[in-house]
Amino acid sequence: MQNYEESVSFLRTWGPFQRKIFVVLCLACVPCGYNILSVIFLLASPPHHCDIPAHSNLSQEWIHASIPVKVAGQLTRSSCSRYELDLVRNLSTMGASPNWMQNQSAQQGLRPEVLSNLRQEDCKDGWTYSTEYFQSTVVTEFDLVCSEQWKQPLTSLVYFLGGLSGCFVSGQISDWFGRKPVLFGSIAILSVFSSAVAFAPSWPVFTVLFFMLGLGQIACYIVVFVLGSEILVGSSRVLFCSLGQPFVYVISMMLLPGTAYLVRSWRHLSLTMALPGLACIPLWWLVPESPRWLLSHGHLPEAKLLLRSAALENQVEAPTVIFLPPKAERPGSQKAESVGFLDLLKTANIRRVTMKLWLIWFSMSICYFGLSFSMSTLYGNPFLNYFLLTAVELPAVFASWLAARSFPRRLSFISFSLLGALALLFIQVTMHSQYENHKIVFFDFCINT
Secondary structure, eight states: OOOHHHHTGGGOSSSHHHHHHHHHHHHHTHHHHHHTTHHHHHTOOOOEEEOOOGGGOOOHHHHHHTSOEEESSSEEEOSSEEEOHHHHHHHHHTTOOHHHHHHHHHHTTOOSOGGGGSOEEEOTTOEEEOOSSOSBOHHHHHTOSGGGTTHHHHHHHHHHHHHHHHHHHHHHHHHHHOHHHHHHHHHHHHHHHHHHHTTOOSHHHHHHHHHHHHHHHHHHHHHHHHHHHHHOOHHHHHHIIIIIHHHHHHHHHHHHHHHHHHOOBHHHHHHHTTHHHHHTGGGGGTOOOOHHHHHHTTOHHHHHHHHHHHHHHHTOOOOSOSSOOGGGSOTTOOOOOOOOGGGGGSSHHHHHHHHHHHHHHHHHHHHHHHHHHHGGGSSSOHHHHHHHHHHTHHHHHHHHHHHHHHSOHHHHHHHHHHHHHHHHHHHHHTTTSTTHHHHHHHHHHHHHO
């Protein structure tokens, strides 16, 4: 089969057409980058404790003392239990106060923690959540805490299972129907289900909708990458795949912490997450179908028309015959075979390479997302923490692009992987130091390079 890149070499590698494709595909990547950290903000779990109902007729002092205090490095109020309200109410009726009881026990030589000996009960009246950073989240609205806390990681798992499904589905569907329809279909999924999530009446409904959100997120990223790598050739393709798309993807990730800071309600935040997808509607008339896909599926006139339009944009003259008709190809040439997912495991050599790459991606993803989710345990403003976590990826993307240009791929990968492993080990050794946030940001830089 004739060489595609030789056939389109008349377009050159960097003209008005290539610049337009570069920009519009980077813009099409914004919705998927904007949604990737949504699981962190929508499922945020603020500090909470058992609710003491107003009809309990307790003083503010007893209401505060009704929550047990735990000592685990520092004093923290219990999140899932309280002292039995009947006992507390009886003590309050007798005229006792928490401070008086502590003083009496100290004078009698008893343990001052007399309240801790009272029987405890579960949070029968619900919970009171801190609103310092979040007005409401999925966790606070559906009470996914204490005995229901297992639903938090399960919801995150469902989101990433949607992403896993998107990896398998988007490639096959884009091979059947074209890259462009699948790209805008995945963007539509992001907008539609981001809006639908905002109206979820229960946790099961939210989880199902969240699965579709994960599916659309990864499908959008993959198809943008494929379109860019198939339309662009030469140095413009390298620039798009290694710097342009990742750079814009990170910038769009940085927008979500700022949006979540301004929009503290999870339902309103979900609606806001639909806006980037709606803003991409005009791109339908700017993003062309992949000429490679058109050619491989026998749409020769459409492929020629697209390339001649590109030649007009670049102000170059297209040859009279861009692609040789099948009968004019050399006798020894063979038609390209259709390949599928299982072909990655067909031969021993390809199977070894595939398994190595899967292991690399698995370990990198575990480190990256594990680090991202652990940011909620750090001290300080969560919006600023996540903003710094994503902002550090900008120099990481640039450093990886320079390393890929200047050094062998294997040397670059091994060097940055070892650097990231050392940073992770350093975090574990000095876990509770005052510079823990800085070390995690540095480790994120190493992982992303």
